[in-house]
Amino acid sequence: METLVFGAGSLGSLVGGLLAREYDVTLVGREDHVTAVRESGLRLEDGTDDGALEGETPTTTRPTATTDGRNQEADLAIVAVKAFDTQAAADALATGSFDAVLSLQNGLGNEEQLANRLDVPVLAGTATYGALLRGPGRVACTGVGEITLGAREGGESALADRIGRALTAAGLETTVATDMPRRLWEKAAVNAGINAITALTATENGAVLEAPANDVARAATRETARVARACDVRVPNREALAAMERVAEHTAANTSSMRQDVLAGRRTEIDAINGYIVDRAGERGLEVPTNRTLTALVRAWERGQGLR
Ligand SMILES: NC(=O)C1=CN([C@@H]2O[C@H](COP(=O)(O)OP(=O)(O)OC[C@H]3O[C@@H](n4cnc5c(N)ncnc54)[C@H](OP(=O)(O)O)[C@@H]3O)[C@@H](O)[C@H]2O)C=CC1
Numbered sequence: 246m247e248t249l250v251f252g253a254g255s256l257g258s259l260v261g262g263l264l265a266r267e268y269d270v271t272l273v274g275r276e277d278h279v280t281a282v283r284e285s286g287l288r289l290e291d292g293t294d295d296g297a298l299e300g301e302t303p304t305t306t307r308p309t310a311t312t313d314g315r316n317q318e319a320d321l322a323i324v325a326v327k328a329f330d331t332q333a334a335a336d337a338l339a340t341g342s343f344d345a346v347l348s349l350q351n352g353l354g355n356e357e358q359l360a361n362r363l364d365v366p367v368l369a370g371t372a373t374y375g376a377l378l379r380g381p382g383r384v385a386c387t388g389v390g391e392i393t394l395g396a397r398e399g400g401e402s403a404l405a406d407r408i409g410r411a412l413t414a415a416g417l418e419t420t421v422a423t424d425m426p427r428r429l430w431e432k433a434a435v436n437a438g439i440n441a442i443t444a445l446t447a448t449e450n451g452a453v454l455e456a457p458a459n460d461v462a463r464a465a466t467r468e469t470a471r472v473a474r475a476c477d478v479r480v481p482n483r484e485a486l487a488a489m490e491r492v493a494e495h496t497a498a499n500t501s502s503m504r505q506d507v508l509a510g511r512r513t514e515i516d517a518i519n520g521y522i523v524d525r526a527g528e529r530g531l532e533v534p535t536n537r538t539l540t541a542l543v544r545a546w547e548r549g550q551g552l553r
């Protein structure tokens with residue numbers, strides 16, 4: 246399975262590096278990383294606390310690497326850019342030729358943007374692997390998780406089954422799911438409850454389990470589940486709240502991706518998480534005051550940094 250990974254940052258380099266043990270992989274990334282990969286290969290390192298990858302890493306794989314994502318050809322294109330770069334990725338991929346495109350991004354609306362621009366099937370996906378680009382040509386797996394993928398509208402998909410088998414054969418933990426809309430919305434409900442709050446309050450994920458942040462996190466999660474149902478995706482409040490608190494408990498000592506972005510002075514994925522929920526709620530005449538406030542505050546921070 247020839248694979249193009251569009252967005253060779255942390256997640257894209259990890260997934261691309263793991264796949265390159267088995268398949269021809271092309272990474273589309275930035276200059277310094279691409280140069281390092283071309284010169285010395287891509288080094289995969291074990292960044293897990295418990296040495297979960299010991300024995301398999303460090304290892305060096307040799308994917309092809311380029312800074313130009315236009316006019317590429319592959320069986321599969323995996324999109325691993327931040328959500329605010331999805332449209333640019335779609336525009337570049339539209340100049341190439343692929344049998345399928347798979348998003349592994351966080352947030353909502355990425356698959357829709359890709360599908361609106363591309364003539365090939367777009368699959369939905371999520372990744373619970375932890376990845377960190379430690380420097381040019383060096384990526385660490387900070388947590389072994391899994392990739393879940395399937396038809397973006399839900400239901401059976403022979404294409405998703407085929408890609409799922411190929412990812413599994415390359416040693417990636419993979420699940421093919423028939424309920425991707427529910428999974429994406431539930432993940433968004435988790436992120437809506439954790440990411441912006443921890444970014445704004447400079448706390449670790451576990452903080453949302455305790456007063457006074459817990460009320461705000463639960464309100465954001467409940468609002469998200471309500472909007473999901475208004476979009477015909479069945480996400481009961483009880484399940485969304487349980488998922489948010491389960492993830493916060495399991496990752497209590499972790500720094501959320503949005504807090505990491507804020508700490509690094511980078512643009513966040515607020516538009517694809519709380520912001521997306523505000524937009525869908527607005528279209529349906531629903532009030533989502535908690536998500537609206539969190540979105541406004543994170544956008545105000547981004548504006549203050551000159552990031553938007
Ligand atoms: N990291 C993780 O552990 C996980 C991440 N995710 C999700 O995966 C997605 C990617 O996250 P992550 O890997 O952390 O993000 P990164 O910012 O590390 O990776 C994205 C990379 O793509 C590059 N890029 C963007 N546009 C282009 C382009 N047109 N051409 C070439 N390179 C480009 C970026 O460069 P530049 O920064 O210079 O623009 C960056 O290096 C997000 O949606 C995230 O939420 C999901 C699960 C786990």
Ligand SMILES: CC(C)(CO)C(=O)C(=O)O
Pocket residue numbers: 351435436439440450492496499500501502503
């Ligand atoms: C699940 C969670 C909240 C883990 O930190 C995450 O997905 C993120 O930080 O973006």
